[in-house]
Structures are given as C-alpha cells and as structure tokens.
Amino acid sequence: MWHALVLPLSEYRMAQTDIRDSLRERGVRLTRQRKILLDLIDTSGEHLDAEQLYQMAKKRDVKLNRVTVYRTLKMLKQGGLVDELDLMHYGGDQHYYETRLKQEHAHIICLRCGKVEEFFGEHIQKMRKQVEQNLGFQILLTRTEVGGYCSNCQILRAREVEQARGTELPARGRGRTSG
Ligand SMILES: [Zn+2]
Ligand SMILES: [Zn+2]
Incomplete structure (x- = not known):
C-alpha cells in the first residue's frame, strides 16, 4: 500500500538513498518500474511530461505501458517524491514532473518559446518564513512560477513588431498624403 506522505520542506533535500530508506521504513516498496521513473525524473534535470517520460522509460523496460506510467507518476506525486508542475500552462494541459530532491527553486x-529556467536563491525561504510568521501558516509546499519573454525572444519580438510596422507604414503613409 502506497501511503500519501508529505515531507517537511527541510527533508526535500534528502539524498535519494535516504528517501528510499525512509520509504522502506514506511512500508513503501520502490518497485522496478517506480525506480525507473524516479531515476529518469531525477537524472534528467529537466521538466518532462508524462509522454516524454513514457518514451524514455520504454527504452529501459519494454513492458512499461502508458497506464503504468501515469499511475506511477501519481503515486510518486502522492508519495511526495516528485512535484507536478503546469509551468504556466505554456504547453496547454500538460503536466511536468521533477524530483523533490532538488533545492527549492x-x-x-x-x-x-517555452524555455524553462530554474532560479535558485534565498527568496523562497525568506517568503516562506514571512508567511509562516505573519500568517501563522504551516507551509507544506511552495511553488513559484514567473512568466515572460527570454532575452532571445525579446529580440525576435522586437523584430516582429518592426516588421509589422513596416507592412503597416505604406498604408498609413498613403492615408496621410492623400488626406
Ligand atoms: Zn523565449
Ligand atoms: Zn525545476
């Protein structure tokens, strides 16, 4: 039986072996398929969706099917081992997974363009402390997402705006001269 457990934030940075030990203590078995998915999420360092994870997992175990992947992801999420992100719904309804062993970011x-950067810093810890102090709130999880345009896309967007203006200008120019 897989118990839903919520790890305190301080434990998120536990080494993976510790996580496994603590799971074993709680009677949660890390089956081969769970381990494959956990390893993929842990080592990729990226934010992969269920389909990407399925494609990668299939290469390690041909018996793995989509249903198992989705069910396992749900278990890992409930078990507090992975975080499920929607990343501002950039990819629609897609959800992305990452390990909770990483430092908060x-x-x-x-x-x-959908590029995802990770920002590490003191800010999350500071905010958490303030929320706990000011609101007397016990925080179990924080998630910070910032949406905008990357430096490359800012250049591309400026070019697009320029081009759009370029195509608009003749029409405007005609309007003015004939006015
Ligand atoms: Zn971009
Ligand atoms: Zn991340």
Whole structure:
C-alpha cells in the first residue's frame, strides 16, 4: 500500500538513498518500474511530461505501458517524491514532473518559446518564513512560477513588431498624403 506522505520542506533535500530508506521504513516498496521513473525524473534535470517520460522509460523496460506510467507518476506525486508542475500552462494541459530532491527553486517560463529556467536563491525561504510568521501558516509546499519573454525572444519580438510596422507604414503613409 502506497501511503500519501508529505515531507517537511527541510527533508526535500534528502539524498535519494535516504528517501528510499525512509520509504522502506514506511512500508513503501520502490518497485522496478517506480525506480525507473524516479531515476529518469531525477537524472534528467529537466521538466518532462508524462509522454516524454513514457518514451524514455520504454527504452529501459519494454513492458512499461502508458497506464503504468501515469499511475506511477501519481503515486510518486502522492508519495511526495516528485512535484507536478503546469509551468504556466505554456504547453496547454500538460503536466511536468521533477524530483523533490532538488533545492527549492522558482520556474521562469518564456511564454513565447517555452524555455524553462530554474532560479535558485534565498527568496523562497525568506517568503516562506514571512508567511509562516505573519500568517501563522504551516507551509507544506511552495511553488513559484514567473512568466515572460527570454532575452532571445525579446529580440525576435522586437523584430516582429518592426516588421509589422513596416507592412503597416505604406498604408498609413498613403492615408496621410492623400488626406
Ligand atoms: Zn523565449
Ligand atoms: Zn525545476
């Protein structure tokens, strides 16, 4: 039986072996398929969706099917081992998974090209402390997402605006001269 457990934030940075030990203590078995998915999420360092994870997992175990992947992801999420992100819904309804073993960080999402950057810093810990102190709130999880345009997309957008103006100008020019 897989118990839903919520790890305190301080435990998120536990080494993976510790996570496994603590799971074993709680009677949660890390089956081969769970382990494959957990390893993929852990080592990729990226934010993969269920389909991407399925394609990668299939290469390690041909018996893995989509249903198992979705069910396992749900279990890992409920078990507090992975985080499910929607990344500002850039990819529609897609959800992305990442390990909770990483240090807390914010996700910075480019709403034009979909690039995801991770931002590490003191800010999340500071905010958490303030929320706990000012609101007397016990925080179990924080998620910070920032949406905008990456430096490359800012250049491309400026070019697009320029081009759009370029195509508009003749029409405007005609309007003015004939006015
Ligand atoms: Zn971009
Ligand atoms: Zn991340």
